[in-house]
Amino acid sequence: MWRSLASNMLTVLAVALFLLGGVILWGQSQYTSDGPLEAAICLRVERGSNITRVSEKLEEEGAVSSAPIFRIGAKYADKTSQLKAGSYLVQPGTSMEGITDQITRGGASTCGTEVVYRVGVTRVLAEVRELDPATNRFVERAEFQPGVDETPVDYTRVRGEGDTRYRIALAEGVTSWQVVEALNALDVLDGAAGDLPAEGTLAPDSYEVRPGTPRAEVLADMVTRQQERVAAAWATRAPDAAVTTPEEMLILASIIEKETGVASERRQVASVFTNRLNRGMRLQTDPTVIYGVTEGKGVLGRGLRQSELRRATPWNTYVIEGLPPTPIANPGLASLEAAVNPDTTDFIFFVADGTGGHAFAETLAEHNANVAKWREIEAQRQNN
Template identity: 55%
Template sequence: MWRSVASNALTLFIVILIALAALVAWGRNEFVKPGPLAGPICLQVERGASLSAVSRNLEERGAITDARIFRIGAEYADRAGNLKFGSYMVPAGASMEQVLEAITATGKSTCGRDLNFRIGVARADVVLSELDLTSNAYVEVARFDAGVEALPPEYLEVADDPALVFRVTVAEGVTSWQVVDALKKADFLQGSLETVPPEGTLAPGGYEPVRGTERGALIAEMTARQSAILAEAWEKRAQGLPYDTPEEALIMASIVEKETGIAEERGRVASVFLNRLAQGMRLQTDPTVIYGITKGEGVLGRGLRQSELRRETPYNTYVIDGLPPTPIANPGAEAIRAALNPDRTDYLFFVADGSGGHAFAETLEEHNRNVAAWRKIEAEQGAADEGGVQGE
């Protein structure tokens, strides 16, 4: 009798195990198979939201078939506590596994409204965009100057939206004063900025502060990023460069940044100035003279006068030997790398070529021909004083 009972119990146990295995296999299949969404949706995960609330929202919107399976899968993947605040696009047919990856991986929003506070050399502006789920591309909704009193209605409608994603984009070649002045106008940031960071120490690029971020904390992030970029480039620098310190390389990088916006030219431009230093020539570059006039506080807005080119200031490289005392802007990573790993050339001169780039020359005779060609283009364009000639 007892043997029969034991045999039946063992049989029942095996049946239960098989059933559990089948249930697990079914749940796993439900978790990884394509989901029910016929079209993409934008899912907003609010700050502090629970996995239970998010899973119910997904089920109600038809993105997943079963909120319980989604939660169990998240627990099994050890991601139940990794929800990231933000707005995420869930594409058509996304599996539960793919949805979980989207809302727990990086925290980088992929849909919804996007406010990009852009700090440029000439101005700071704000671009409000919204993701078009059909084309999967952000469409501009409004654009306005930073700090304006009459904010456009498109911005006022979403200004308090907790899902609004904020970005700060700093262009290469802006000055530290321009960054500080612009950040003071960003109404989604808080805290004061009492001092301007040393020139060149802020990394251009994109940042994603949340609403209420301290302005000082954002400046600290820019400073830390630039310090890391410079340190890495300094470690990988070419041999035989005339820099005693990374700071001197940063000065050169800022000049390169202001002289060309074309990526493939940076190494050649750096080589020109390093070749001049090697031959005891003066750098003779207009952007340094301009910085000596403006101190980095805005743009000059006109051409340089001959008297300004002759006036001796610490930044007038037509008059002084060697590098100016500080950077003249905040260079990007590529300009820093160009200053520390320049092209190997014999170029000593360059001038605009009319295409947005420059014509380079090894001799003054060749340079003069390039200048003549540029002057002809200038005359045809009716911009006789916009030459940007180097080394005349």
Template identity: 50%
Template sequence: MIWRNIASNFFTLLVVLLVVLAGAVAWAKREFSGAGPSEIAQCVQIAPGASLNAVSKQLAEQGAISSAYIFRAGADYMEKSRDLRFGSYLMPPRASMEDIVETVTRGGPSTCGTEVILRIGVRENTILLRDINPETGAYEERDRYDPGKGDAPEAIIAAQEKEDSRIRMTLAEGATSWQVVQGLKGAGFLSGEIDEIPDEGSLAPDTYEIEKNEDREALLTRMAQRQATILAEEWEARPFGLPYETQQEALIMASIVEKETGVPDERPQVASVFVNRLEQGMRLETDPTVIYGITGGEGVLDRGLRRSELNQTTPYNTYRVDGLPPTPIANPGRASIRAALNPAETDYLFFVADGSGGHAFGRTLEEHEANVARWREIERQRGQSTDSPVQGGG
């Protein structure tokens, strides 16, 4: 009888333990998959070679997770305990431990922490230092400088040397290849020499993730490959009947469209003007090509064109020569390439500034002259010079 009681009590205790264990497992699963404790966004930084144990303690200390043990156990259960990826990752408020494990083992570009950005623009190049504010999820600028005009601030030098800093390069639409090369030469986080300036128009304006000490020539190759891909894709999707025999001719037109307007919605209309002119045997008569012939793409003219320059015959003076200039005059973005290959269907042959940042388009010389007169009046009201010539396309 006593052994029967002992067995019965043991069985009861075992059942209780199993129920408690099942409850604990269910609770742990809910803790692992449920909303996390942090009410604000958190920047989770994974150091190179960090262990799961160290990361779990770090996350618990910063309040991103409720239990380091459950985090480790969950990562083990998901078979991802050895898959940690170096980087800095922004976690949204109430991110679960499961979501955090997925993010820090999937990897990819860092989404928070310190960021150094080289911005190559049409008028200047800038290197920025930014840090993300976890509470807002937005980057806040800490420092900046022009690499062509002085030494880097100490804060930017220190950020470039940090292992977990994210480094990017952004190329603006309409910058020339010479401007790109100057920007890359001034970036201390890149390495290697640049043997020659890439062909004009061959580099894709975009944002590029950069490895520290990445070779400058290798980065230019990446930019050229992306532009070639974009051009091929847009060329393949073009309609029939355009006045281009080659992709290069389309790229030349795209660069002109890029330099003629800063209003995105105008690009197809601007392209239509130049396509209509080509089809009717008219000269393009566009100022940006003349400017490129003067500067060679090395910097900005920073003054109006002189009539003597418009009257001088050069390969890029589309007031004096027929057809397209011999090369692109800048690096156009995808939108301008698409506009050049998909121009709006219009009867426009002229356009001129309208005072709003955009342009007034005209079908006839009479319409164009009226638009020019309105623009001259706007210039007079603003106290600007009205001596610079306005002809043809631009």
């Protein structure tokens, strides 16, 4: 009898082990195979949350088929204690294993709310945006000028949320003074900006920041990035470039940046200045005169006067020979590259053409005709 009982118990144990093995294999398959999610979602993991709450939220959202299996899989992978707060864009069909990796790997949030501070030539604009998971596009929630407009409720709300991302977008052509003034107006940053960076030494680009980031740290990052760009652009210079040093390249690039906002024109504009420098002609460019008036501190806000065009300043290229002593703004990478790799042309003149671009000319007669056309366009606009 005892032998029979032992045999039966062994049989039952074997069946149980077999079934347990099947359950484990099934659970592993559920954890690693494609998930049931049909449309992308933005999963927000709050600070202080735990794997149980997250798993239940995922099951409610239809991202996982079983919250317990998700928890068991995360525990088996030894990741339950590695949960990172943030907002995560979970794509359709993402497996439980893939979601676990997303929410424990950390790094920048991939969805949710973003505040972008756009530092432009004429103003600083703060935008509160939220990513729509369905379209993978940002939806604007609020927009205002820091220090000028009343602070929107949406901005105050997201500033109190731990997973909000912050980014400073620096436009090409801003001056160092404008950048420092803008950073001083942003409540997301902390500390003093320090000494005013030299003109041209800040890289127009996008910079991720966090609440409390020191202003001096942001400026140092901008300087480092511009140094890298200057070095990279200088390494690609054409043998017949008119500039002879990286510093001269930076000065010429800043003039190109202020003369045109049309990307396709940069090398043409660069060719005009290159031809003038090579022929010993004065550059005669209005943005340098404006810089001599403002020294980069704000926008002139009006046309140049004849007296200003004649006034001798270190930057007035209607008066001085060659390049001014310093850049007149912070140029972007494309303008740096154009300064040392201009188009090959015989152009020595250009004027606005009414479309946002310019009309180029090789002779004074052609240029005068282009100027006459531009004045007609201006007159028509004033009469409308």
